[in-house]
Amino acid sequence: MQALDALRDGAPAHPEPAGQRGGRLTRINPQSGEQLSVEIVKIGHAPTLAVAMCSPELRNLLDPAPQIDRLAGCPAAGLIPTLMAMLFVNVQNMARWVSETGPEAIISGMTEALERNFRRWPEFDRTPRLAAHSPVGVIELMPTTDGEAYTFKYVNGHPGNPAHGLQTVTAFGVMADVYTGYPTFISEMTLLTALRTAATSALAARWLAPRDVDTMAMIGAGSQAEFQALGMRAQLGISKLRVFDVDPAATAKFVRNLRGLGFGIEVAASAADAVRDTRIITTCTADKANAAVLQFADVTPGAYLNAIGGDCPGKTELDPRIVEEADVFVEHTEQTRIEGEIQRQAADFPVTELWRVIRGEAPAGSGRTVVFDSVGFAIEDFTALAYVREAVTGTRYAEHIDLIAGPDDPKDLFGMLGAPVPA
Amino acid sequence: MQALDALRDGAPAHPEPAGQRGGRLTRINPQSGEQLSVEIVKIGHAPTLAVAMCSPELRNLLDPAPQIDRLAGCPAAGLIPTLMAMLFVNVQNMARWVSETGPEAIISGMTEALERNFRRWPEFDRTPRLAAHSPVGVIELMPTTDGEAYTFKYVNGHPGNPAHGLQTVTAFGVMADVYTGYPTFISEMTLLTALRTAATSALAARWLAPRDVDTMAMIGAGSQAEFQALGMRAQLGISKLRVFDVDPAATAKFVRNLRGLGFGIEVAASAADAVRDTRIITTCTADKANAAVLQFADVTPGAYLNAIGGDCPGKTELDPRIVEEADVFVEHTEQTRIEGEIQRQAADFPVTELWRVIRGEAPAGSGRTVVFDSVGFAIEDFTALAYVREAVTGTRYAEHIDLIAGPDDPKDLFGMLGAPVPA
Numbered sequence: 062m063q064a065l066d067a068l069r070d071g072a073p074a075h076p077e078p079a080g081q082r083g084g085r086l087t088r089i090n091p092q093s094g095e096q097l098s099v100e101i102v103k104i105g106h107a108p109t110l111a112v113a114m115c116s117p118e119l120r121n122l123l124d125p126a127p128q129i130d131r132l133a134g135c136p137a138a139g140l141i142p143t144l145m146a147m148l149f150v151n152v153q154n155m156a157r158w159v160s161e162t163g164p165e166a167i168i169s170g171m172t173e174a175l176e177r178n179f180r181r182w183p184e185f186d187r188t189p190r191l192a193a194h195s196p197v198g199v200i201e202l203m204p205t206t207d208g209e210a211y212t213f214k215y216v217n218g219h220p221g222n223p224a225h226g227l228q229t230v231t232a233f234g235v236m237a238d239v240y241t242g243y244p245t246f247i248s249e250m251t252l253l254t255a256l257r258t259a260a261t262s263a264l265a266a267r268w269l270a271p272r273d274v275d276t277m278a279m280i281g282a283g284s285q286a287e288f289q290a291l292g293m294r295a296q297l298g299i300s301k302l303r304v305f306d307v308d309p310a311a312t313a314k315f316v317r318n319l320r321g322l323g324f325g326i327e328v329a330a331s332a333a334d335a336v337r338d339t340r341i342i343t344t345c346t347a348d349k350a351n352a353a354v355l356q357f358a359d360v361t362p363g364a365y366l367n368a369i370g371g372d373c374p375g376k377t378e379l380d381p382r383i384v385e386e387a388d389v390f391v392e393h394t395e396q397t398r399i400e401g402e403i404q405r406q407a408a409d410f411p412v413t414e415l416w417r418v419i420r421g422e423a424p425a426g427s428g429r430t431v432v433f434d435s436v437g438f439a440i441e442d443f444t445a446l447a448y449v450r451e452a453v454t455g456t457r458y459a460e461h462i463d464l465i466a467g468p469d470d471p472k473d474l475f476g477m478l479g480a481p482v483p484a
Numbered sequence: 485m486q487a488l489d490a491l492r493d494g495a496p497a498h499p500e501p502a503g504q505r506g507g508r509l510t511r512i513n514p515q516s517g518e519q520l521s522v523e524i525v526k527i528g529h530a531p532t533l534a535v536a537m538c539s540p541e542l543r544n545l546l547d548p549a550p551q552i553d554r555l556a557g558c559p560a561a562g563l564i565p566t567l568m569a570m571l572f573v574n575v576q577n578m579a580r581w582v583s584e585t586g587p588e589a590i591i592s593g594m595t596e597a598l599e600r601n602f603r604r605w606p607e608f609d610r611t612p613r614l615a616a617h618s619p620v621g622v623i624e625l626m627p628t629t630d631g632e633a634y635t636f637k638y639v640n641g642h643p644g645n646p647a648h649g650l651q652t653v654t655a656f657g658v659m660a661d662v663y664t665g666y667p668t669f670i671s672e673m674t675l676l677t678a679l680r681t682a683a684t685s686a687l688a689a690r691w692l693a694p695r696d697v698d699t700m701a702m703i704g705a706g707s708q709a710e711f712q713a714l715g716m717r718a719q720l721g722i723s724k725l726r727v728f729d730v731d732p733a734a735t736a737k738f739v740r741n742l743r744g745l746g747f748g749i750e751v752a753a754s755a756a757d758a759v760r761d762t763r764i765i766t767t768c769t770a771d772k773a774n775a776a777v778l779q780f781a782d783v784t785p786g787a788y789l790n791a792i793g794g795d796c797p798g799k800t801e802l803d804p805r806i807v808e809e810a811d812v813f814v815e816h817t818e819q820t821r822i823e824g825e826i827q828r829q830a831a832d833f834p835v836t837e838l839w840r841v842i843r844g845e846a847p848a849g850s851g852r853t854v855v856f857d858s859v860g861f862a863i864e865d866f867t868a869l870a871y872v873r874e875a876v877t878g879t880r881y882a883e884h885i886d887l888i889a890g891p892d893d894p895k896d897l898f899g900m901l902g903a904p905v906p907a
Contacts, residue, residue, distance in 0.1 A: 151886035152900075160901040191614050193629050195662045200634050202625050206616050211623050215636075215658065217665025227664055228894040233887050235638065239618045241650055242640025251889035255897055287898035311895050318898045322906055463574035464656050466674035471651040472734050474678055475710035475741045477575075478583040483745055 149462035150248040150453055158449070158458040159252060165291040167452075171260035172267070172296065174448045178440055179264065182416035184208065185440050187393055197221055199373070205439035211237045214250055214442040218373060220349040228284070229347060230254070236446045244465055246450045250442065255285055257445035258437060259292030261392075262343065262367050265433040266296050268418050269390055269425050270365040271340050275300050278329070278336040280354050280378075281346035281370055282306035282315035289343050289369070290319060297341065301325040305335040306346075333359040344378045346370040351405065357382040365431045371402040372436040379432070381405045387430040390415050392438040401434040572885035573671040573876055581872070581881040582675060588714040590875075594683035595690070595719065597871045601863055602687065605839035607631065608863050610816055620644055622796070628862035634660045637673055637865040641796060643772040651707070652770060653677070659869045667888055669873045673865070678708055680868035681860060682715030684815075685766065685790050688856040689719050691841050692813055692848050693788040694763050698723050701762040703755045703777045703801075704769035704793055705729035705738035712766050712792070713742060720764065724748040728758040729769075756782040767801045769793040774828065780805040788854045794825040795859040802855070804828045810853040813838050815861040824857040 150158070159167055178185070190203040198219030205212060216232040223229055232250035237243060277299045279286055283306070293299045302324050306312045316326055329335035332354050336342050342364055346354050357380045360366070366387070371377035384402050389412045391397040403410050412434070417423040453459040468477050573581070582590055601608070613626040621642030628635060639655040646652055655673035660666060700722045702709055706729070716722045725747050729735045739749055752758035755777050759765050765787055769777050780803045783789070789810070794800035807825050812835045814820040826833050835857070840846035876882040891900050 152889045153886055155889075156900045156902070160904040163905040164898075164901060165906070186616060188614065188616070191611065191625065191627060193609060193611070193627060193634055193662075195629075195631065197663055198665050200627075200629075200660060200662070200665050202614065202627060202636060204614060204616060204623075204625060206618075206623075208618065211616055213625060213638075215660075215667065217660070219663075219665040222664060223894045225664075226894060227666065228889070228891065228897075231666060231888045233667065237623055237638075237640070239616075239623070240620055240642075241645060241648075242621050242623050242642040243650065243654060244638065244656065247887075249887055249889055252897060252900065283895045284897040308895075314893065314896050314899070318896070321903070463576055464670075464672055465654050466575045466578075466651070466672055468651065470737065471646045471649060472706045472731075473737050473741070474651075474675060474707040475587075476737070477579045477675065478587060479579075480744070481583040482586040483588070 146461050147244055147464055148246050148450065148454060148459045149464075150246075150449060150459055152249045152252070154453070154458040154460070155249045155252050155449075158453055158456075159256065162452075164256065164288065165295050168256055168259045168263060168288065168292045169295045170452075171256060171445060171448050172263045172292070174444050175257075175260050175264045175441060176267075176419060178207075178444045179416040179419045181207070182414075182420075182440065185443070187395075188439075189396065190439065203439040203442060205443050206239055207443070209239055210443070210447065211239050212439070212443040212446050214254075214439065214446075216250070216254070220347070223347075230284075234442055234446045236443075236450060246446065247462060247464065248446060248449060250445070253445050253449060254437075254442070255288040257441045258285060258369060258435070259288035260445070261435060261437070261441050262289055262369060262433070263292040263296035264419075265390065265415055265435065266293060266341075266365070266367060268415065269431050269433060270297060270367075271363075272297070274340050276339055277302055277341040277343060278339040279304045279315075280306075280332045280335060280342070280344045282308075282311040283345065283347050285345045285369065286311075286315050287318050289345055289367070290324065291322070293341065293343065293367070294324070299341065301327070303327045303329050303335045303339060305329040305332050336360060336364075340364045341367070343367040344370050346378055349373075349376050351375065351377045353380040354378045355383060356380045357386070360430060363428065363430055365433075367433050367435070368402055369435045371400075371404075371434065373400050374404060376400075377402050377405055383430065384410075384432055384434070387432040388413070388426045389432045389434050390418065391434050392436065392441070396438060397434055397436050400436040402432065403434055569884050570667055570887055571669050571873065571877060571882045572887075573669075573872060573882055575672045575675070577876070577881040577883070578672045578675050578872075581876055581879075582679065585875075587679065587711065588718050591679055591682045591686060591711065591715045592718045593875075594679060594868060594871050595686045595715070597867050598680075598683050598687045598864060599690075599842060601630075601867045602839040602842045604630070605837075605843075605863065608866070610818075610862075612819065613862065626862040626865060628866050629662055630866070632662055633866070633870065634662050635862070635866040635869045637677075637862065637869075639673070639677070643770070646770075653707075657865055657869045659866075659873060669869065670885060670887065671869060671872060673868070676868050676872060677860075677865070678711040680864045681708060681792060681858070682711035683868075684858060684860070684864050685712055685792060685856070686715040686719035687842075688813065688838055688858065689716060689764075689788070689790060691838065692854050692856060693720060693790075694786075695720070697763050699762055700725055700764040700766060701752070701759040702727045702738075703729075703758060703765070703767045705731075705734040706768065706770050708768045708792065709734075709738050710741050712768055712790070713747065714745070716764065716766065716790070717747070722764065724750070726750045726752050726758045726762060728752040728755050759783060759787075763787045764790070766790040767793050769801055772796075772799050774798065774800045776803040777801045778806060779803045780809070783853060786851065786853055788856075790856050790858070791825055792858045794823075794827075794857065796823050797827060799823075800825050800828055806853065807833075807855055807857070810855040811836070811849045812855045812857050813841065814857050815859065815864070819861060820857055820859050823859040825855065826857055 184207050186206045190201045193200045200217045203214040214232055214234040218230055232254050234248050234250040235244050236246040238245055277293055282304055336359050360383055379402050391412045413423045418425050468474055607630050609629045613624045616623045623640045626637040637655055637657040641653055655677050657671050657673040658667050659669040661668055700716055705727055735751055759782050802825050814835045836846045841848050891897055
């Protein structure tokens, strides 16, 4: 409040060139087109920010509302005391945001954000994920940073879970400010991961898939399937789906969920039946095995395979010959050699990283069958977290969460206890 | 609710020998003396648990309340649908819990829990922490698991933060179930880390420090200082403190906070003055430098040094000669050689891991000065999270948090969106 009073009384401005790094300056929202430089200064005991240029998002964070107009004439400078508050998107709010905004619109927007970050791929830290394996599954932490924001995702993989009514994969994610180390955002990521995976498929398809195709075959109708269908429609204009799953209940769920969303859907009798004469194929199956849901002979030469189900050691989907005779594109080679379809190929099997195609540094294919061997990478989670954070800040989908202690005096943690009872 | 109905109607019991591992069985609360075996089964679409033996904590989780009596006659078996709910302790509730329970009582309880886990040290995963460094600080993820529970702590270290009204270190932590991969608990850990650090100091003092000493010197009166004082009093009966800090405001805060908690406090004119003729010394300073807050000549031969401030590369507190001529004890050697006082010693400088002393596998010292070169380790955070989770479950200090998606059908994530708007 002191800071807002200072603002009203004409506090000193701290203008800085937009985008400048160094000292205590940072651009919040590296995903956003807007430039925003902030410097942390101390006003009384409250952490406050001196804002050189501000965005609508930032104004939404201002509280109480009457002060908002005071900053409306950006790029005016001002002092904002509430920006250290951590935002939270819970499961219910994520579901509402996606449902009310439209999953296809979100996947489309996220595809654009992904393309921006894939273009600056070398700026990101590409630490391998940190995995804790047990006999029944794995728990992973997937961090990355672009030097300004830091994110990590917690994600598990427990193939036996569905037999017990639980999901194979659950996730949540956190974003933090590299300059202060303070977490700024926490979000459910089970739904969000499905959106970012579909957006990544859409981005790869934009650069690698044939055009003027209206039908996609889908092998696997599980948790990811509807999101994949929407992503590929948004990107390629797919209007017809030919779907096959070994579990008829999953297929029925898929048809039910997409009913009313404008697809023509044909249920195939087999995987081979689904892909016959189709040039766009998505495989998203869940078996933890070196499966071969498609044989080499099934696949139309020159087809595009969006292969997302082979994503951990011992879990692949494709007849290895499909991969051997295709141009293969990956996210992060080092990780995909362990987790993707190419885990069954030699360690020097040639692949191309997608970001290099997007930056114009590598060709999109040679006319052979193309496989996008997708396993998911931390930069995609970073992008998804940044995207949803920007989208929901200042809306009813975001709440504040009291996770990070903020003592008035940073050296007086004990003072937060008030007058504790003696022993 | 189906599960509770089934319970009322006499659902089949799933009795299992307490403590048995394997299949879907796990003991929840490995920290607790109580035995508890659970098996995840499917009742309808809801994830449910068949409980063979149950504890008061588990009964507290039952909702709605009327069913609680039904399980009061443990070891009766029953089905519990709500145990997958994730609990959350926010900053305000942590502060209230500590204040209302008493920090000294909590540190004492946590010391006992730490000793139990130090005794089974080899059962824990000891993965190095995963650090993301920037020019102004570090963000770390510190995971560990004992094969039943998994925890990680997010923690930053930004020495420049206090100059901007922010804390050097903030933290939060998460606990998950290894058998399902589902997170079960999230907690603030800025306060909690101060408690666990004090409890670790108390545990080391129990095994390494001289008895019948009533005075402790404290160099450094920052965030950790009061917690350290309470922990050493609880363990050793320390009643008098001689404190020195280069910042008089920090010293004043320390005196103010401990006023009314029964210590005799003497403010020393210098570090050397504080430690003169004292045999118990705690150093907890914050300078990011190879400082020497104590010189070799200052320290009474045979004294016990609880050295907690030298805890990252380039940050030490002691004249290296103190360390060279002492018996040095550490938590996890590999990490302490990078982060502790011994970073300034040769790579083969002899140290003893504390857990080996506690298990009777190594002596507690040879009569020389003793240094506990403490840097903090993930097993301590694991213990602290398990301790607070057990303590607050079923109390007003714990809330449910909607962080992990739970679709009725684990394959129907899209169904959580209801009827989403079309593109």
